[in-house]
Amino acid sequence: MKRKAELKRQQIIKAAYQAVSDKGYESVTLQDIADYADVSKGVPNYYFQNKEDVLAHLxxxxxxxxxxxxxxxxxxxxxxxxxxxxxxxxxxxxxxxxxxxxxxxxxxxxxxxxxxxxxxxxxxxxxxxxxxxxxxxxxxxxxxxxxxxxxxxxxxxxxxxxxxxxxxxxxxxxxxxxxxxxxxxxxxxxxxxxx
Amino acid sequence: MKRKAELKRQQIIKAAYQAVSDKGYESVTLQDIADYADVSKGVPNYYFQNKEDVLAHLxxxxxxxxxxxxxxxxxxxxxxxxxxxxxxxxxxxxxxxxxxxxxxxxxxxxxxxxxxxxxxxxxxxxxxxxxxxxxxxxxxxxxxxxxxxxxxxxxxxxxxxxxxxxxxxxxxxxxxxxxxxxxxxxxxxxxxxxx
Amino acid sequence: MKRKAELKRQQIIKAAYQAVSDKGYESVTLQDIADYADVSKGVPNYYFQNKEDVLAHLxxxxxxxxxxxxxxxxxxxxxxxxxxxxxxxxxxxxxxxxxxxxxxxxxxxxxxxxxxxxxxxxxxxxxxxxxxxxxxxxxxxxxxxxxxxxxxxxxxxxxxxxxxxxxxxxxxxxxxxxxxxxxxxxxxxxxxxxx
Amino acid sequence: MKRKAELKRQQIIKAAYQAVSDKGYESVTLQDIADYADVSKGVPNYYFQNKEDVLAHLxxxxxxxxxxxxxxxxxxxxxxxxxxxxxxxxxxxxxxxxxxxxxxxxxxxxxxxxxxxxxxxxxxxxxxxxxxxxxxxxxxxxxxxxxxxxxxxxxxxxxxxxxxxxxxxxxxxxxxxxxxxxxxxxxxxxxxxxx
DNA sequence: TATGAATGAGCCTTCATTCAT
DNA sequence: AATGAATGAAGGCTCATTCAT
CATH class of the missing domain: 1.10.357.10 (Tetracycline Repressor, domain 2)
Incomplete structure (x- = not known):
């Protein structure tokens, strides 16, 4: 279902927001974002093309x-x-x-x-x-x-x-x-x- | 002699200025700075405590x-x-x-x-x-x-x-x-x- | 029914042939094979033990x-x-x-x-x-x-x-x-x- | 001195030869090559542009x-x-x-x-x-x-x-x-x- | 004083495989 | 029977820092 994927993306963006705020744009890692979102390491890459894509959406x-x-x-x-x-x-x-x-x-x-x-x-x-x-x-x-x-x-x-x-x-x-x-x-x- | 060291530090800071402007704070490497200053890789570390120290002086x-x-x-x-x-x-x-x-x-x-x-x-x-x-x-x-x-x-x-x-x-x-x-x-x- | 399963396996092997030819043995991914076969990602793993099994059959x-x-x-x-x-x-x-x-x-x-x-x-x-x-x-x-x-x-x-x-x-x-x-x-x- | 660098490159190529023979072209890792050469992980990348460059020289x-x-x-x-x-x-x-x-x-x-x-x-x-x-x-x-x-x-x-x-x-x-x-x-x- | 070889931690990314649905 | 979300291991590569020379 599309809705669920959108929720997940939201969850990751929200986590990225907190993570970037805490660690800084360049210091933040995808692992950080995954941790904040309480998902495994591969998930941000699953829902976004790459790190920059996550951050641009953020x-x-x-x-x-x-x-x-x-x-x-x-x-x-x-x-x-x-x-x-x-x-x-x-x-x-x-x-x-x-x-x-x-x-x-x-x-x-x-x-x-x-x-x-x-x-x-x-x-x-x-x-x-x-x-x-x-x-x-x-x-x-x-x-x-x-x-x-x-x-x-x-x-x-x-x-x-x-x-x-x-x-x-x-x-x-x-x-x-x-x-x-x-x-x-x-x-x-x-x-x-x-x- | 102190004077000579100070000149070297100036040279490195000037190079760092150009390097950071071109590549960005986080993207810039000590190698970049050394290259812009036309010195070898170890020099910035020799005249400054570490990368952040170079940048703070900058x-x-x-x-x-x-x-x-x-x-x-x-x-x-x-x-x-x-x-x-x-x-x-x-x-x-x-x-x-x-x-x-x-x-x-x-x-x-x-x-x-x-x-x-x-x-x-x-x-x-x-x-x-x-x-x-x-x-x-x-x-x-x-x-x-x-x-x-x-x-x-x-x-x-x-x-x-x-x-x-x-x-x-x-x-x-x-x-x-x-x-x-x-x-x-x-x-x-x-x-x-x-x- | 057995017959249907065999057809599916054929479909996957055929897709694997094209995929390996295009991308190479080591570069090819199960996702590639699934894409060429127009099936979802899990299917090759469903009909074969693992990636190597697909390729051996191929x-x-x-x-x-x-x-x-x-x-x-x-x-x-x-x-x-x-x-x-x-x-x-x-x-x-x-x-x-x-x-x-x-x-x-x-x-x-x-x-x-x-x-x-x-x-x-x-x-x-x-x-x-x-x-x-x-x-x-x-x-x-x-x-x-x-x-x-x-x-x-x-x-x-x-x-x-x-x-x-x-x-x-x-x-x-x-x-x-x-x-x-x-x-x-x-x-x-x-x-x-x-x- | 140039001579020494050349020796190191030889050492790495030789290690790569053994490593590729043992593990295969695609399976071999830079870590493998470094291990066979008894050097640290970064050395092959120091002497060659990238993995392919090592292997092409080999x-x-x-x-x-x-x-x-x-x-x-x-x-x-x-x-x-x-x-x-x-x-x-x-x-x-x-x-x-x-x-x-x-x-x-x-x-x-x-x-x-x-x-x-x-x-x-x-x-x-x-x-x-x-x-x-x-x-x-x-x-x-x-x-x-x-x-x-x-x-x-x-x-x-x-x-x-x-x-x-x-x-x-x-x-x-x-x-x-x-x-x-x-x-x-x-x-x-x-x-x-x-x- | 200066060099640059060497180290190794850490990053992004890919992907086979699993499994709940 | 089939899907595709999720996992997490593993790889290539970069780079600050160290240190023998």
Whole structure:
């Protein structure tokens, strides 16, 4: 049955997520992934072409899931202020989740400089993030809360602030400072887009 | 003689820079580094404790050098506007240099999430970047060109924008767009710090 | 029902023949064989003890079939000259078939040096070939066309010439030269057995 | 020093010869070869590009050495009869050596059907064997001992007889019959080339 | 000071075989 | 009777590190 195979693939990707987060993109072995998934060594190779294939699916999945969550969170709000808050609260969801994701995401960004497939997956993520920003910005302009601004460029700037702040937070290695970085990022975005 | 040894270490670090930029942090081998340095295989191990030691010295050196250049460029200017321009022009020095540096730097950031030594080296880099931002911001406030703003936080925000924009540029894989990203980053920083 | 099982075994052996010819004795996998037979992966293991068992049956079958054909061809003729011609024309049946067979047969000969079962199967093939030669030689002697000669030894010599020439033809890798090698082999055999 | 490296390569090739003879071309592992050479696992890969490279050098070496020996043996004789005897005595040097060589050689012939590099090495061997036959045949014709015959074709026929007989002897698996097969091969060649 | 031969751990991958369904 | 998921052993290869020279 197809369904069962899909479940297995999910199980392996989930295990790979944890494994890469713990050990790093290049350090992680297929044995690690198999161990985390509680399956035997050959299984990841049975469900995926090779190691890179596992990891590419992992990248695609986590970026997609993050986008879905962010989109949902923003759609629930009506005012631009709440939308932005919801967006950043979803991005900065919590120290544990953020650490896990950004450990993996940073690894992928580093790899992406030499790997076209990863760049393409990331490109889609960027597009999705941009579409979220656009919704917020349009609403803000409609309300007169935000200054006139190019959606494209503002989307990039917001993305830059988020990634930049998140990296800086990661480099502190301190979970306690998570909320402070979230707040600072929020203030900075607001300063940037407000009139 | 100490001097000669130091020269050799420099030679190896320089070779490592090129090697890591070409092959990536995890893919690079000591053999690669030795080849780029035109020395025999045992030399890197002779002058450094091990592979990681070579790479840590590399990270420390390139971040230091970048800071020196940026500092110098900003010090040459007198107005906040020119200072900021000089800063960003030095950061976005050119597609070739930026690609080389950010390939390596991204690799290090990815590693740093699991390597304290790298985090510490990066922390010093952050401090240095912050000190540059501070000089510019103070001057801008003195001129009344910038709004009242927390230096610490603004420094982080500027750093975030720089890294964030640079990563996005890297992901395009397109050297031609370098100046467009530099300009966008400049506009964004300005929007953020101006009143 | 027994009959159905036998058909399935035939199907698998036939597929194995093509598979081994294409991929080589050691490179071929049970998955390959299953694919060529258009059955699922477990089937070869279901109808045969293991991989070697499949291949041993394959060797037995192809050598038997070749013998049958050669025997039939020779029996159709009445003069020793025609018999020999018929024999060699059947052996050198054509570049495509010969390549397919000798690829597999050479693999088996190579294996046979370490595998008794294969040696035994080949021994039977040798006996059969010898019996064909014997028929031709006896007829030739009766006609006074061939010199007095030990059937046993002449049979071996003819077999040696056939295999030897076929190997040399295989090593040319050139289908076009097939008929030249057949002619040369024929001339050589004739020179050897004629007075 | 270059000399030492060459000795090491010889040591590995020699070990590979024994290993392939014992285990077979495809079954043999680099670990086997390392073990036979009494070196560590990585050494064969240090001195050769990969496994195939080791084996190709092995094939080239053993065929070259055999040719040298045969050539030398034939050159020592003056009459065509003695030359032929010397040739075949050198070819059928003894059961132990012949078994070792033909186990490996048969493996290579089997591989050669799919491997161009092996075919080329074997082609050179064929050329060399042909040149030996030519010397003998010319001498025989000069003496009037052999019939008029095409050197090229006769060379192929002799090679075919040698390989064919040797294979048949190998298939007996019986060292005792070695001299009988040698004698039979000699008689057959003689019958073929004599008037 | 420098070399590069040698080591051996560890990785990815393949694949025969088993077995629950 | 047949499937194909799962296992795990084994192989080729890479490479950091060591060490005799």
């Amino acid at each position: 990248l695609a999945q986590i970026t997609d899931r993050i986008y879905e969550k962010e989109k949902l969170a923003v759609e629930r709000e009506t005012t631009s202020a709440n939308m932005l808050l919801a967006y950043l609260n979803t991005v900065f969801v919590g120290p544990k989740e953020n650490e896990k994701f950004y450990r993996v995401y940073l690894d992928f960004l580093a790899q992406a400089t030499k790997n076209k497939r990863y760049r393409e997956i990331n490109e889609r993520f960027y597009q999705n993030c941009s579409s979220i920003s656009k919704v917020i910005l349009e609403q803000g302009k409609k309300e007169g809360a935000f200054r006139t601004i190019d959606n494209e460029e503002a989307g990039r700037t917001i993305r830059a602030m988020i990634d930049g702040y998140m990296i800086q937070w990661m480099m502190t290695g301190d979970h306690m400072q998570h909320s402070a970085y979230r707040a600072a990022c929020y203030r900075s975005v607001l300063s940037y887009i407000q009139n | 990270l420390a050196q390139i971040t230091d050098r970048i800071y020196e250049k940026e500092k110098l460029a900003v010090e040459r200017e007198t107005t906040s506007a020119n200072m900021l321009l000089a800063y960003l022009n030095t950061v976005f020095v050119g597609p070739k240099e930026n690609e080389k540096f950010y390939r390596v730097y991204l690799d290090f950031l990815a590693q740093a999430t699991k390597n304290k030594r790298y985090r510490e080296i990066n922390e010093r880099f952050y401090q240095n970047c912050s000190s540059i931002s501070k000089v510019i911001l103070e001057q801008g406030k003195k001129e009344g060109a910038f709004r009242t703003i927390d230096n610490e936080e603004a420094g982080r925000t500027i750093r975030a924008m720089i890294d964030g924009y640079m990563i996005q540029w890297m992901m395009t894989g397109d050297h031609m767009q370098h100046s467009a990203y530099r300009a966008a980053c400049y506009r964004s920083v300005l929007s953020y710090i101006q009143n | 060797l037995a079958q192809i050598t038997d079939r070749i013998y049958e054909k050669e025997k039939l061809a020779v029996e159709r003729e009445t003069t020793s000259a025609n018999m020999l011609l018929a024999y060699l024309n059947t052996v050198f049946v054509g570049p495509k078939e010969n390549e397919k067979f000798y690829r597999v047969y050479l693999d088996f000969l190579a294996q046979a040096t370490k595998n008794k079962r294969y040696r035994e199967i080949n021994e039977r093939f040798y006996q059969n070939c010898s019996s064909i030669s014997k028929v031709i030689l006896e007829q030739g002697k009766k006609e006074g066309a061939f010199r007095t000669i030990d059937n046993e030894e002449a049979g071996r010599t003819i077999r040696a010439m056939i295999d030897g020439y076929m190997i040399q033809w295989m090593m040319t890798g050139d289908h076009m030269q097939h008929s030249a090698y057949r002619a040369a082999c024929y001339r050589s055999v004739l020179s050897y057995i004629q007075n | 094939l080239a070496q053993i065929t070259d050495r055999i040719y040298e020996k045969e050539k030398l043996a034939v050159e020592r004789e003056t009459t065509s009869a003695n030359m032929l005897l010397a040739y075949l005595n050198t070819v059928f040097v003894g059961p132990k050596e012949n078994e070792k060589f033909y186990r490996v050689y048969l493996d290579f012939l089997a591989q050669a059907t799919k491997n161009k590099r092996y075919r080329e090495i074997n082609e050179r061997f064929y050329q060399n064997c042909s040149s030996i036959s030519k010397v003998i045949l010319e001498q025989g014709k000069k003496e009037g001992a052999f019939r008029t015959i095409d050197n090229e074709e006769a060379g192929r026929t002799i090679r075919a007889m040698i390989d064919g007989y040797m294979i048949q002897w190998m298939m007996t698996g019986d060292h005792m019959q070695h001299s009988a097969y040698r004698a039979a091969c000699y008689r057959s060649v003689l019958s073929y080339i004599q008037n």
